[in-house]
Amino acid sequence: MAESNFVDYVKIYCRSGKGGAGSAHFRREKYIPRGGPDGGDGGRGGHVYLRGNRNYWTLLHLKFERHVVATSGRSGGAKRSTGRDGEDRIIEVPCGTVAFDADTGEYLCDVTEDGQQVMLLKGGRGGAGNTHFKTATNQAPRYAQPGEPAQERKVVLQLKLLADVGLVGFPNAGKSTLLSVVSAAKPKIADYPFTTLEPNLGIVSWRDNRSFVMADIPGIIEGASDGRGLGLRFLRHIERNALLLFMVPADADDIRKEYEILLRELERYNPELMGKSRILAITKSDLLDEELTEALSADLPDDLPCRFISSVTGQGITELKDLLWQELNRETFHDADAIVHRDMDMSLMADDDEAWDIPPEEEDADDADADLEFDWEEE
Numbered sequence: 001m002a003e004s005n006f007v008d009y010v011k012i013y014c015r016s017g018k019g020g021a022g023s024a025h026f027r028r029e030k031y032i033p034r035g036g037p038d039g040g041d042g043g044r045g046g047h048v049y050l051r052g053n054r055n056y057w058t059l060l061h062l063k064f065e066r067h068v069v070a071t072s073g074r075s076g077g078a079k080r081s082t083g084r085d086g087e088d089r090i091i092e093v094p095c096g097t098v099a100f101d102a103d104t105g106e107y108l109c110d111v112t113e114d115g116q117q118v119m120l121l122k123g124g125r126g127g128a129g130n131t132h133f134k135t136a137t138n139q140a141p142r143y144a145q146p147g148e149p150a151q152e153r154k155v156v157l158q159l160k161l162l163a164d165v166g167l168v169g170f171p172n173a174g175k176s177t178l179l180s181v182v183s184a185a186k187p188k189i190a191d192y193p194f195t196t197l198e199p200n201l202g203i204v205s206w207r208d209n210r211s212f213v214m215a216d217i218p219g220i221i222e223g224a225s226d227g228r229g230l231g232l233r234f235l236r237h238i239e240r241n242a243l244l245l246f247m248v249p250a251d252a253d254d255i256r257k258e259y260e261i262l263l264r265e266l267e268r269y270n271p272e273l274m275g276k277s278r279i280l281a282i283t284k285s286d287l288l289d290e291e292l293t294e295a296l297s298a299d300l301p302d303d304l305p306c307r308f309i310s311s312v313t314g315q316g317i318t319e320l321k322d323l324l325w326q327e328l329n330r331e332t333f334h335d336a337d338a339i340v341h342r343d344m345d346m347s348l349m350a351d352d353d354e355a356w357d358i359p360p361e362e363e364d365a366d367d368a369d370a371d372l373e374f375d376w377e378e379e
Contacts, residue, residue, distance in 0.1 A: 006198040007060040008159040008237075011102050013067050015359075017045025017086030019124035019147025020073035022132075026140070027079075037130040037140065040077050042147045045123030046070030046086030054114040056094040059159055067359050070121075073147060076129045086123055096162045096240055102154035105343045112162070120155065124148030158236055161199055163215035164328055166241030168262055170220065173247040174283035176200070177311040179216045182321065187216055199237050206325050215241060220265055235269045243277050243327055250284045250308070256299055277327050278304050281320060286310040 020042025027035025048070050068091055074083035099108040099120065109118045127145035134141055167175040176187040183202025200216040217237055238244065244266075248258045259280060266273045280301065285293070285308040293308055300306045305323055309316035 005058065005060055007058045007063050008161075008199075009156070010059045010062045011154060011156050012062055012065070012091075013152070013154050013359075014048045014089075014091075014121055015067075015069045015152040016048050016121040016123040016150050017070040017072040018150040019043070019045050019126040020075045020083035020086075021146045022127035022129035022144035023076035023078065023081075024130040024142055024144040025076075025078045026130075037134050038078060038080050039129030039131055039144050040079070040081040040083065041129050041132075042076045042126030042145075043073030043083035043085040044126045045073045045147070045150055046088045047119055047123045048121040049088060049090045050093055050097070050099060050109065050111050050118045050120050051090050052095045052097070052111040052114050052116040053092040054095055056092060058094065059097070059157055062091070062093075062157065069359055070123060070150075072150065073124070073126050075147075076126070076144070080129065080131055083126060085126075088123075090117070091120070093157060094159055096160045098158045098160060098236075100156040100158065100343070102156045107343050108155070121151045121153060124150050160240040161201065161215050161237045162213075162240050163201060163237075164212040164241070165204075165214045165243045165245050165324055166238050167214065167216050167245050167247055168220065168238060168266070169247035169283075170258060170262070171218075173249050174311055175216050175247055178247070178281075178283070178309070178317075179214055181311045181314075181317060183214060185216075204321065204324075206321055210325070212325065212328055214245075220262060235266070238266065238273065239270060241276070243279065243324065244273075245324065246278060246280045247283050248280065250282050250288050250296070255282060255296060256301060259301060277330070279320075279323060279327060280304055280306045282306065282308045284310060284312075285315055286313045 022042050023039030025037070025039040027038045029035055048068060068089050070089040071086040073086045076083045093111055095112055095114055095116075097111045099110075099118075100106060101108060108120065111118060125148045127147045130141045130144045132145075133143065167178065169175050179185050179187055179200060179202045182204045185200050185202030187200040199218065202214050202216070203211050204214050205211050215237060220235070246259055246262055248255045248262075252258050263278075282296065282300075288296070288308070297306070297308075305327075307316050307320045307323060309320050311317070
């Protein structure tokens, strides 16, 4: 089976550039025996940025570029010449990417908009040349300031899909079938669990040429918040969804209990998710008659809207889309960007099977010029 091109988790090594050293040069010209210090400042090291790019939809391009290293600043020169600044490195990521420290799990930043640029690592500041240290009592300083060292860090990048509606349910609840019916998406559909191994997005058309985005999240099982099954890997995508559509099949043993299990897993993963609007859809309702539908309705939760649907016959699909649009456009609607990102628990994350070969630091050809550089003959 070919490996999927959908990559939503990658670990990379980043290093900014070190600052160039200041020069301890002295002015040397004919007929000017004591020209004085004229060493220039060193250039700053290159920064490392994250920048959102709407043309990317996965982190696949970073899977094969594991080391992101900015160049160092050049050393200062004679005649107060400032060294060249190091070149910045910009990491293009899809919108919805979150960065964490790979060693501590600390939350670093979040990129949600196209063109948004966040500094991940700051380049070292260039050192001051010996001209800055000239005083009335020290007119020939023979020293200069070294540049600041580079910063380095292992970073985990996680993609959390941006969608209006997220489908939440156990395997084989009918999520992929619903997405294929209401949109042009073609997710894999089969009669066995865990058919969906990666999230799928679809544009759902509504009235008057209006539309919204729906995300099919792989099935969650009980204990997913503790790392069981595929749930932990894809639960993060639900954080980005503005509205959660819980889906429970009509042939389930206890519809209310399955809904409560799903809700409890989301709460254990991130309590902030409890502030999102929720809708419950009872799928495969073509298996029910009116009497069974009324009996099941009496046992459904009273604190959220419920709809009986069938993706095969089209029962209740139009009413469900109307309800979703109504919830998405409520004035008191929950803001998806208000979700507080927690630090990662690195113990639940699998280690990369690829070895970390840290690239050696580059040798600066101008470092030799950063040493004491003078030609002063003492009388």
